Structures are given as structure tokens and as C-alpha cells.
Amino acid sequence: MNRVVVIDYGMGNLHSVGKALEHVDENISLTITADAQQIRDADRLIFPGVGAMRDCMAEIKRLKIDELLKQARLEKPILGICVGMQAMLSYSEENNGVDCIGLFPGMVKRFKENQVDESGEILKVPHMGWNEVKQTSAHPMWQGIENNSRFYFVHSFFVDPDTDKQDSANIVGESSYPLTFSSAISAENIFAVQFHPEKSQNVGLQLLKNFLSWNGQL
């Protein structure tokens, strides 16, 4: 039995991701919880998140999810989604600055307002809708997903991993709005995406399906 835990720290709609996972594989054992023992016992973890970083980090620390994730990354595959991905970096500019979990060196930055695309159009923030993800390196999680497929995004902040540092995440997917940002990063046992696979129809469901069989290796 594939025991999947969606980590619930009280921020946002976790039922979408749960329903999508059960849709791609009805035989998984799915639990949505913050319980430490269940997180330790899981075969794989989903680390989602929406909302403001300060509130997210406060709950993550209160529930000791940061410590659980630091241990879990040595043992089993973890999929970070949206603010879950951002929380994996060291620091976020949101809410006048918040220290994050720090699985990877790097910053979470805000899109600048009134940026203009190549046609002269002003780009709205949040970045909301379907944008292309360029697969910048091969990865088992991209299996069955065409390069430059469109995924659903909704965010005002993006991750900027410090790739000069030794323990940095690898950038495996990039998108542009209009600046190029990391829309997917990876390391051993970790794959993290800025978009919402649970809301990205077939390509998103394929990514979740890939995660359910990923062994955590690059």
C-alpha cells in the first residue's frame, strides 16, 4: 500500500490535491494530517500551501513540520506545491521578511508591478492562469509530460534558489512573466513546483501520477 500524507498545517484547500491524487490512483492510502507519527510512517509526502508566508511559517513551526521535513527528505519522496515550495527556501520577502524552513539556500521574491511583456501589455500581479513550463533538465517527474506544457499558476512570489551554493536545489523547470523564474526545482527526494498540478488538468494529473511512483532519485 502506497501511504501518502498531505501535510495539513491549516492553510487552504487541501481537498483538491487529495481528490486529484485519488483520481490518478484509487488504491493509495491517503491521509490529510499534521500528525507527526503519520508523517513519519508515510511512504511519500505532499507539502502544499496557500496564503501568506508569515502565517504559514508560524503554523509550520508550531506543528514542528520544519523538523519533520528535514528528517523526511533523507528518507522519502516529497512534493512541494506553491507556498509549500516557497517555504522550502531560506527566506521570503513576503510580510516584510520571513525566515523559512531552509531546505535549500535562496530567496522568495515578489513579482514587480507594472512589468510589460513583449507586446507592451502590463502584466497583472498575481500571476494567475496557465503558463508554459520549460523543462530545463530531464527528470523522472516529467515523464509523459510534453516540454513547454501549460500548468495553472496563482502566485505573487517566486523562488530564486542560490545555485552557487553547494546544497542548492536544481532548477528543473522555468517559466517567464516576463522575467524567467524557477517553476520547478528538485533535489534528492524532493520535487517542488510553483504551479498547481491538482488544478492543471491532464498534465497536472500526470505529474501527480509520476510522483506516486517516483523513487526520489534524479
Added chain:
Amino acid sequence: MSLAKRIIPCLDCENGRVVKGVKFLDIRDAGDPVEVSKRYCDQGADEITFLDITASSDNRDTTIHTVEAIASQVFIPLTVGGGIRSLDDIRIMLRAGADKVAINTSAVLTPEFVKEAAEKFGSQCIVVAIDAKQVSLAGEPLRWEIFTHGGRKATGIDAIEWAKRMVAYGAGEILLTSMDRDGTKNGFDLALNRAISEAVSVPVIASGGVGNLQDLVDGITEGKVDAVLAASIFHFGEFSIPEAKEYMASKGIVVR
């Protein structure tokens, strides 16, 4: 490489059925909301908007069950509106599987509600729906005011000022309906959409008046909106979502 413009079919639902009125009258039955949503999703719709127009609150449970059923089969974003009056209403809808809620009348009655909702659940799931009607007379500079209660009640509030205020309060998106155009098939109110879209930093969805595929194109190119919402042209089989996307792409609009 750029963000695609979104096409959003809208399901106005009453007592668990999709309906569509012309200027909020003459309601025609357009099917089961779960089947209709699934069909649009399979056709490549970018999001689904579900508006509960049931007048009484007796059928709240029907709405919640319908949202749950849609969310378990449709893996694109789902916005739910109609009768969202409290933080509890939002929590219930998000728990049922909605990704965003649309707040309309309650925002006008209690603007602080939008602020609380955005702080609690995040701006990304708070859509403020605005029903606007032109109030300027011929020859006067264009001016629109907002209306509540399904377009029946005037408020005297300027639509552009209102949109800015709602964004300042944390709205993550504006769903803008022209009461003059809704149900007419005469096209979006382009001046209204452009005025609001240029006044706010968040995405704007144009709604009300789509009669053909060129109307969708005009909404984006002239109305400057980020997404277009339509109901009847899709519900009654006049056009399919792929036809709409193909036409928009042929006019140089980036679609998924």
C-alpha cells in the same frame, strides 16, 4: 512564451440545475452542473465559475453537494459565488472543493468582509464580483455605478473607485459584469472593462454580453481583460470551447 488568456464558462445554477436568464429573466434550463462542468473541462476550459442564483437559502446543501461533485471530477480551478456572506460560508465552499469564492452583495454591505476574507484565506481565493451599469447620459463622460441583489438595487457607488478599493482590501481578481449587456449577446461593455482593467493591478474577468467569438477577442484586445466569461454561447451549443480557442488563436491571442 507567455501567460494564456483564459476562457471561463459560467454556470448560473438554481436549485441544482444550470439555468441562464436574459437580463435575469426568462430562465432556460441548460442541464446538470456536474455533467456540464465535466464536458467543459474535457473540452479545454481554463476554469469553471459556478454561481448559485437560488433566491432562498433553503437549498444551500444542494449547492454544497454540487460543488463537491464538480470538484471531485474537474481538475481545473473552480470559483463559487452566490450567497457568500461570512467567513464560514467561504470555509465551507473551500472545503467542498472550490478554489476561489466570488463575493458580491456582501462586499458592498460590509467592505471590511473582503479584507477579513483575504487575510484569512489569502487574496488568491477572493474574487470580488462587480455588477456595473452605465449611469452617464449621452454626451457626458462615461461613468458606471455598481448594483447589488442580482442587478436590482442601485448603490450610487462609482464602479472604478469600488474596484480599486476592493483590490486595496485584498481582492485577488475582479469578475466584472455589465448589467447593460448581460444576456443581450451584444458583446462586452468594452469601455467599462478597459476602464476597470487599467485601474487595478489584479486580473479582470469580463462578463456579460457575449454573442459570438469576435466578442471574446474584443474583450481581450480592446477591453484589456485577462479572462473572458461566457454562458449561453457555450450552454446551448452555438460554439464549443475549442472553436472559441481556435478563433482567438487565429486573431493572435495566446490561449492554452
